Amino acid sequence: MISTNRIFNCYKDELKYQIYSKTLLLIFIISISLAAINLYGLVSKAEGAYDVYVRTYNEFKDAGIDVEAMLKSPLNRDIKQTGSDRLTKVDNPVRFQFEEAGIASQLLKGPNIITNTLEWLDFVFFPIIFTLLGIHFVSYDYKYKTYKLKVIKAKWNKLFAGKLFALFTCTFFIFISTLIASYIIGLYFHSQVVNRIPLEQFSSLPQIDNNKLIIQLVFSLFICIFFALIGFLMGILFKSFILPTIIFLVFNLILPVLGKYDIRNMIAIISHEIFEFKGRFILFMPAYIPLYQSITLLVAIAILIIAASFLYLSRQGKYYN
């Protein structure tokens, strides 16, 4: 009971610091801004796709072709994938542009807003944001040398357990609040799209199937926690903010995917199962490994990271100078 109380006190102290230092607010603003950029891009995409459709329609009509017949005719696509490049050949450009405009106009509708926000943030921005958050959670007490005070309030394992739970809480809070805010922004943008594009003409098109929303949310939250844990471990190993941040950014943004067991490849394997990438972001095609192997390995890595963090902490000196 005393142990639980000590962990809870450490947890509360962590949250207080994050609130006072405005870290949560800053990350929330960054996440919302990134989500808003994507949603605004979806508005442009919908408008652009509609313009292209109208232009294509008029061009074919001016050429004396029966465009209404074309619109009713089926569309055949010949897709060729070369590495990450995808070439799509179509036999019915009017119908193709009609469908493209119809899909683009649906991206800001209801739950599709959430899916598109997740597709946009999950694979570049959330990994960076939450890794940096994890590094920050561990490193700020090294920076201010306040571990020396904190390890007198609670034993190191309880102190870091409190930190870890606070990190999970903040990750969850930022994740949920970003999605709620982006949903509200998306609804506003959708109202703008409705004003500019006569959406009723696309009502004959099938609606985007969004029955994987729950699994998308769970997987996205896992990604956030996974990278927060990576940051947590890096913060413990390097005891500073700058160096692990640079190392992670080089790994995530500059180094190519190092093989099928690279975590980015394993994440991509799962992502292609649950996301369709119809919005502005298209994830690279991963090297094949079975889905269950990706899931098992990622969960195992997350558990190993927690174990490694506490093992390393148990071996290092406690006088955090």
Next chain:
Amino acid sequence: MIEITNLTKRYGKYIVFKDLNISFPTNKFTLITGPNGSGKTTLLKCLLGLEKYTGIIKFSNKSIYDILDEVQVVYDNCPLYANLSGYQNINSLGNNLLNQVEELLPKIHIDKKMLDNKVKNMSFGQRKKLGFILALAQKPKYLLLDEMTNGIDYESLLQISDILKNSDQLMTIIAIGHSLEFYSPLVDHLVIIKNNTVVSQEEIKCSGGGLVDLYKQNI
């Protein structure tokens, strides 16, 4: 009573202490002094459980980890969150003891308004005083002071001295330092460390230059 029995501390092959035995009397003021590099700070780290060692350290027959709530320490460099205000530091490091801290502020010449400032804008002495009252406000049974007098002006030293004088009946205070003139009116028990061992451990209640004489005799 804090009892250290057969304390041995080594860094690799270098032995800092070997079979050290010290007793710190309850509700008394103990000063640990000695030349630079004699191992005073290492002893403090061992007392706080921040270093691995062999031997036994007991606080009233309990391990430090069983009485963490009863221990407070003021470090020489006085770690605080420089990016937060004084009040925010009190809230996040001081277990919600704002009222107790505010009661102590006038005794140590700290204006409440100063606590609105970020710690990075405070002088070293102001930070140290804030760290001191933060520790004191928690009414610990054991108060450890590492080089408490460094960076503090004369008037504040007198105020701190008064506070400590009134507190040493309520808590066991262990101070590490060299300012013998400052500690002279406070000390009940003196421990002198030299060459990584205790060369003198005496029950005293001296005034004036008594401590200086004792120090000269042993060093």
